[in-house]
Amino acid sequence: MEGLKFLLAFVLLALASSFVSASDPSPLQDFCVAINETDGVFVNGKFCKDPKHVTEKDFFYSGLNIPGDTSNIPVGSNVTAANVEQIPGLNTLGISFARIDYAPYGGLNPPHTHPRATEILVVLKGTLYVGFVTSNTENRLISKVLNPGDVFVFPIGLIHFQFNVGKTNAVAFAGLSSQNPGVITIADAVFGSDPPINPDVLTKAFQVDKKVVDYLQKQFWSDNN
Structure with a gap:
């Protein structure tokens, strides 16, 4: 039982240290x-x-x-x-x-x-x-x-x-x-990635017609930074 408590404490400490290092x-x-x-x-x-x-x-x-x-x-x-x-x-x-x-x-x-x-x-x-x-x-x-x-x-x-x-x-x-x-600009990252994400992935993820995804991927996504 004591060994289990020690192991649990060690795991919690390890997790805490990983959060701090984030x-x-x-x-x-x-x-x-x-x-x-x-x-x-x-x-x-x-x-x-x-x-x-x-x-x-x-x-x-x-x-x-x-x-x-x-x-x-x-x-x-x-x-x-x-x-x-x-x-x-x-x-x-x-x-x-x-x-x-x-x-x-x-x-x-x-x-x-x-x-x-x-x-x-x-x-x-x-x-x-x-x-x-x-x-x-x-x-x-x-x-x-x-x-x-x-x-x-x-x-x-x-x-x-x-x-x-x-x-x-x-x-x-x-x-x-x-x-x-x-900085990760959501629209730019999703629809303006290089190379583009497979449209089938985005069509299913956003639950829209493939034509919508094709249109969005063809847009010029500007950087305001």
């Missing part, structure tokens, strides 16, 4: 400024610059005051990212940032997920209808209309969106709990 691990040093070269120490997917050569530029990024152009993007939104690719000093720190601009009524940051990050969004300008959908056990929509100063959280991995319901441009800023949160 997000960016905690750093083991002050910083690990990312470099593209391979002559450093391999940490969290990026090599580290020699700390003696680190400067303030490694932790700085300028330009989030500049509106993103939404005029030539079909979905009417533009995401300006500030992650480890733009700020090398974010490497191993488990955080990043983004600015999202939305065209007047109809500007959409389409349904997408961040596989490695929870997102916290604050509206600076305009009115946004936002929401996320819970996992398949319920598929429940949790949504809210946000005004300037309002904050909303999108849990890690869940499908979410933002839609401008105002008559003017809208602007929001988002913090994400990963140096490289990633």
